[in-house]
Amino acid sequence: MTTLLDRFLQCTFEEQLNILSVRVLKKGETIGAWDLTSDTRRPQHSISKSFTCMAVGLAIDEHKLSLDTTLGEVFPQYAHIANVASPALQPSRITVEHLLTMSSGHDSPPLWAEERAALVEKDWVKYYMSLPLDRAPGTQFTYSSGDSFMLSALVQASVGCTIQDYLTPRLFDPLGIKHVDWDASPIGITLGCAGLRISNEELSRFGQMLLQQGMWQGQQLVPKEWIEHATSKHIANTGSIDWSMGYGYQFWMCSHDAYRADGAHGQFCVILPAKEAVIAITSEEDRMQEILNVVWQEILPLL
DSSP: OOOHHHHHHHHHTTTTTOEEEEEEEETTEEEEEEEEEEEOEEEEEEEHHHHHHHHHHHHHHTTTTOOTTTTHHHHHGGTOOOOSGGGGOOOOOBBBBHHHHTSSSSSSSOOOOHHHHOOOOOOEEEEEEEEESOOOOOOOOOHHHHHHHHHHHHHHHHHHHOHHHHIIIIIIITTTSSSSOOOOOOTBOOSSSSOOOOOHHHHHHHHHHHHHHTTTTTEOSSSSHHHHHHHHBOOOOOOSSSGSOBOOSSEOSSSOOOEEEEEETTTTEEGGGGGTTTEEEEEOOHHHHHHHHIIIIIIGGOO
């Protein structure tokens, strides 16, 4: 099934964009699929963040958390360990919504991959909460894997299990995504910000569930209201064309009336509600805007 993808693939080959797998769904049907070799499970990098968002929404729906829940409420043992000049710069004041919108207040966000690999402190919640903020939370978008990790930690502390275990019966199993592999911190908190390994086809199922506003095979897996809220713009950002359209709750707004989950090295799950379409792409490529440019140029007109 490559007819729909012929021009897309030709352009990505010519530009050496290193695409590994693609799925295009229209009204729930796969209308284009291609794999360079096979559709094996690969790291989805920051697409993991959008799955973490689903866990947050479910915990809120079950009244275990709220958007206004603060780090200090859930982790009172660390509420005052940061040496701050002003109470407004205390990490304990960060809320769930601040973390979801990546507006926690850090100029240099903690817990990037390189820092995680080198960190002596094994309790990353304690480490995160020991760092004074540079500005009051909620004022500015700064992309932060640390914020997404803290969402995972908040859900785990609130529901009593990791978000991997929490999502297994609620999301993964119903979607047919079995035996999920998701990295964890040294003390067993699901990474949340990265580390999820699924196939391109499994990713496309997640996208179709999002397109259907949380519905899957007659079952409401995630509240419709949460999907609508999470995939709407909540904060402004800056960057290239598709990185300056605004940010939701662990989702990027796109040009062409779309939104997406994305991950480093060219992982994408693009949702186009007006076209009733989902585009899932797995890559090994850092030129991510260039990949989206080809999507808009060669796939979008055919939808």
